[in-house]
Amino acid sequence: MTEPTDAAGVRRFPGGFLWGVGTSSYQVEGAVHEDGRGESIWDRFSHAPGRVVNGDTGDVTADHFHRWAEDVEIMAALGLSAYRFSLAWPRIQPAGRGRPNPAGIAFYDRLIDALLERGIRPCPTLYHWDLPQALEDEGGWLDRSTVDRFADYASRCFDAFGDRVATWFTVNEPWVAATLGYRLGIHAPGRRDLRLAVRASHHLLLAHGAAVRAFRTSGHDGRIGVVLSLAPTYAASRSAADAEAARGSDGYTNRWFLEPVLRGAYPADMLELFGRIAGPLDSIQPGDAELIGTPSDFLGVNYYTRRVVSAGLSHDGLPWRVEPAAPDVPRTDTGWEMTPGCLTELLVRVRDDYGDIPILITENGSVWLDSPGPDGRTPDTGRIAFLRTHVAAVHRAIEGGVPVEGYFYWSLLDNFEWAEGFRSRFGLVHVDYPTGRRLVKESGKAYAAIIAANGLLPEIVVESGPPEELAASAAPA
Numbered sequence: 001m002t003e004p005t006d007a008a009g010v011r012r013f014p015g016g017f018l019w020g021v022g023t024s025s026y027q028v029e030g031a032v033h034e035d036g037r038g039e040s041i042w043d044r045f046s047h048a049p050g051r052v053v054n055g056d057t058g059d060v061t062a063d064h065f066h067r068w069a070e071d072v073e074i075m076a077a078l079g080l081s082a083y084r085f086s087l088a089w090p091r092i093q094p095a096g097r098g099r100p101n102p103a104g105i106a107f108y109d110r111l112i113d114a115l116l117e118r119g120i121r122p123c124p125t126l127y128h129w130d131l132p133q134a135l136e137d138e139g140g141w142l143d144r145s146t147v148d149r150f151a152d153y154a155s156r157c158f159d160a161f162g163d164r165v166a167t168w169f170t171v172n173e174p175w176v177a178a179t180l181g182y183r184l185g186i187h188a189p190g191r192r193d194l195r196l197a198v199r200a201s202h203h204l205l206l207a208h209g210a211a212v213r214a215f216r217t218s219g220h221d222g223r224i225g226v227v228l229s230l231a232p233t234y235a236a237s238r239s240a241a242d243a244e245a246a247r248g249s250d251g252y253t254n255r256w257f258l259e260p261v262l263r264g265a266y267p268a269d270m271l272e273l274f275g276r277i278a279g280p281l282d283s284i285q286p287g288d289a290e291l292i293g294t295p296s297d298f299l300g301v302n303y304y305t306r307r308v309v310s311a312g313l314s315h316d317g318l319p320w321r322v323e324p325a326a327p328d329v330p331r332t333d334t335g336w337e338m339t340p341g342c343l344t345e346l347l348v349r350v351r352d353d354y355g356d357i358p359i360l361i362t363e364n365g366s367v368w369l370d371s372p373g374p375d376g377r378t379p380d381t382g383r384i385a386f387l388r389t390h391v392a393a394v395h396r397a398i399e400g401g402v403p404v405e406g407y408f409y410w411s412l413l414d415n416f417e418w419a420e421g422f423r424s425r426f427g428l429v430h431v432d433y434p435t436g437r438r439l440v441k442e443s444g445k446a447y448a449a450i451i452a453a454n455g456l457l458p459e460i461v462v463e464s465g466p467p468e469e470l471a472a473s474a475a476p477a
C-alpha cells in the first residue's frame with residue numbers, strides 16, 4: 001500500500017514502484033534494412049504516397065538501433081527502473097515464420113543485457129504494430145492463421161530472452177490497431193471497413209490469449225499481460241440519448257477488450273451491435289473468448305485523454321459521435337485535452353468493475369513542440385505540468401486502493417509518431433533527426449526528480465476530475 005503524504009509533504013509511491021519510459025520498435029529503431037530485418041506493414045504503409053504527414057518514414061527515425069547504448073546511459077542517468085520497448089517481429093522472423101534470425105535476436109540480447117547491467121528492468125512488448133509484410137500478404141490480422149504464427153513467434157521470444165526478462169507485454173492497443181488500421185484507414189494496413197476492424201480486433205485479442213498460454217507452458221518465470229488503450233468516456237449531456245451513446249462508445253473502445261481479457265466473455269450489447277451493423281461475427285468461434293481470458297498477471301493501461309460523446313451516427317453507422325475538445329479544458333500541442341482527473345477515475349473504475357488485477361500504466365504522455373535553445377535547454381513546461389498532474393492522478397488512485405505498480409512515460413525519445421510522422425514530439429529527450437543528437441528536456445529532469453523522491457513534491461496539484469456535469473454522466477459499466 002502507498003505510504004501517505006509524508007512529513008515533508010511528499011506524496012510517496014509504494015516501495016518497488018516501477019518508474020519507466022516507453023518506445024516501440026518501428027517508431028525509434030530505424031535500420032530497417034540491417035541485419036536481415038524483413039519488411040513490416042509499416043514500412044510498406046509509410047512509403048506509400050499520402051499516408052504519413054510529410055512523407056515521413058521509420059527508415060532512420062531516432063536511430064535507436066545504433067544508439068541504444070547511449071539511450072541506456074540516458075535512462076540510467078534519469079534513474080529509471082524499467083524500459084518498455086518492443087521487439088520487431090520482422091527482425092526476429094523476417095518473413096513472420098520459422099527459425100529466428102540470429103542477428104535480430106543478438107540486437108535485443110545486447111539491449112537487454114545493457115539494461116540489466118544498469119539495474120533497469122527490460123519490459124518488451126511482443127507486438128507493437130509492425131507485422132511482417134509477408135504475413136499481411138497472406139491476410140494478416142484478418143486471417144486466423146496469424147494468431148498461430150504469433151504464438152510461435154512469442155514462444156521463440158520467450159526461449160531467447162525468458163532467462164532475463166521478467167515482464168512481458170503481449171499486444172499493444174488492439175483497439176487502435178483495429179480501428180485506425182482497419183476501420184479508419186489511418187494506420188497500416190490502411191483498410192476502411194468496420195466489419196474488418198471487428199475481425200482484426202478479435203484476432204489480435206486471440207493472439208494475446210495464445211501468447212499468454214504459450215508463456216505458461218514455456219517454463220519461464222515472469223509476468224505477462226496485454227496493453228489496452230482505455231478512454232474514459234463521458235456523455236456530453238444528461239440526456240438519456242447521450243448516456244446511451246456513451247455506453248456504446250465505452251463498449252466499443254473499452255469493454256470490447258476488457259471483458260474478454262478479464263472475464264473471458266465479450267459484452268453482449270457489443271456482440272449485438274456489431275452483429276447488426278457489421279454482419280455476422282463469424283470469426284468468433286466457440287472457446288475463443290475463454291482463450292482470450294487465459295488469466296494474465298497484470299493489465300497494461302495506456303492513457304492519454306478522455307472522450308466525450310453524444311448521440312448521433314458515425315460515417316459507418318456506429319450510434320455515437322465523438323465531441324471536439326472543449327474550449328475551457330487545457331490542451332496539449334496536438335489539441336488533446338489534458339484531463340488527469342479522468343485517469344484516476346479510469347483506474348478506480350477498472351478496479352471496481354474487474355477486481356484487483358495489478359495495473360501498470362504502460363503509456364501516458366503528451367506532445368509539446370518546444371525545441372532546445374542556444375543553451376541546450378528545452379523548457380517544455382507543458383510536458384512538465386502534464387507529467388506531474390498525471391503522476392499525482394496515479395497516486396490518488398493508489399491511495400484509493402487501486403493496485404498500480406508502475407508508470408511508463410511515453411516516450412523516452414521524440415520519434416516517428418505513425419501517421420503524424422515527426423511533426424509530433426512526445427519525448428522527454430529531444431532528438432535532432434538530421435544528426436541523431438539527444439538532449440534531455442527539462443521534463444526529463446523533472447521526471448528524474450520524481451523518481452529520485454519516489455514521489456511528488458508538495459506543490460503539485462491535480463484537478464479532481466471531469467467537469468461536474470460530465471462526471472454525473474460518466475458511462476456506466
Ligand code: FCB
Binds near residue numbers: 027176363
Ligand atoms: C499510442 C501508441 C504509441 C504512441 C502513442 C502516442 O497509441 O501505442 O505507439 O504512438 O500512442
